[in-house]
Amino acid sequence: MSPTARLMDGTALARQIVEQAAERAAALTERTGQAPCLATVLVGEDPASETYVRMKRNRCGKAGIRSRHVALPAATTTGELVDTLTALSQDPEVHGILLQHPVGPHIDERAAFEAIAPEKDVDGVTYHSFATMSFGAEGFASCTPGGILRLLDHYGVEPAGKHAVVVGRSAILGKPVGMLLLGRNATVTYCHSRTTDLAAHTRQADILIAAVGRPRLLTADHIKPGAVVIDAGYNPGNIGDVDFDSAATRASLITPVPGGVGPMTIATLLTQTVDAAARQLKGA
Template structure:
């Protein structure tokens, strides 16, 4: 058996087309474009590349972008002040703080300075609570993108055993909440889980998001399972041993081209939704 590829690039194009149409409609009715502010602290090359890519994608769908670049010496207080100013600015609809920030900065304090109505990256405690309780709000972009990708392929979640490998507050934990809201039975695992292989073998859905190259071995995968590889490591290597897993899985995401494009598409869609809600 060879798994069906969950093509995030193709699915994201449909979402981006719809987002572009909504952005144009908003601009026509309000007289301004939806705007995403990106905040970059320091000069990490990878972070700078990610921000540049997100701003380029904004332009392609008719979303304005405002770049706020701060030196690596920026304190927590200075960063919180900058984000608070963006939160109070009526011409800014969404705020993205590129992470990680320098080690001396309290990242959680910075995230919490983002107004809930502008948290289009879904990183605040307010957004997490909304995901956990099924209330209106913005999803963390990667988890939200994963659910949309599964929906695009009409993959059922009700009653399925789902294993989430990873416990980060913006990926592992929220994707588990979103799966639980779809009536999946969710087990959280991580790099220190005893007998991780056995947990994976019982899973109908596996979401790997721990940041360790090929941690999930192909032989662990249950035949016919859905495998979502949300990891990205140097050399275009995910958290799953892809070739071996694809021989057993029913559906699998590629790395790259799976989860990544969906993450950006959800970010932009949520920015337009924030603009619509705030007008």
């Protein structure tokens, strides 16, 4: 690694954020007699998804957040999943809802997301959440983008006036992180699978966000000297979208995989669950 490249430790920062969420959850529970509750919904038995959900539920327990898990068979239809999410949305004892994705090709994932009540969309996946986030209104950010902004803030990276390049345009990562950066007065460029001469765009980035799901796609040749590089990709074998060793010779700040963006995603989820509970229990 270049002596000028500094590691952005998402694990350490996430620990601090979860501790703060735990303190707020304890105070809310004492005041209202009701602990924040996150409902997790998993369709099928994908090992990776099961691991993610288990990890999130364990973190909930450590933060004083109750978790309710709903495991549905792989053959669950869109209608059945929508009914489940609607029932959770209407349950006053549930304050946040997380639908673990992907849910399977036979399910209309967007229809499922839209069945989640906006006030309980702590994962920030609905149209409503995207709109409120984009306009800077009160709502919930997509968790990974929200975690990325917290990471930038912690390391003193001010987006205003900077050129941010986002590689990837998914509905829960690429698009929302670009909107959050735009809201912080960055100039934002989106790149994707149809972009020609990708490196010509990424080499202009003061802040480069890799969120495309292609292992080691971005190398030193893609990076402007001194850029801040955020690797939000996760591929089999704990491999990110950035070739870390070469990129670290050009970047000023860089996130590792694992230990960078991933822990921040979960920390943001727990924080937003406590936020949701506080709003719903405000009159208690």
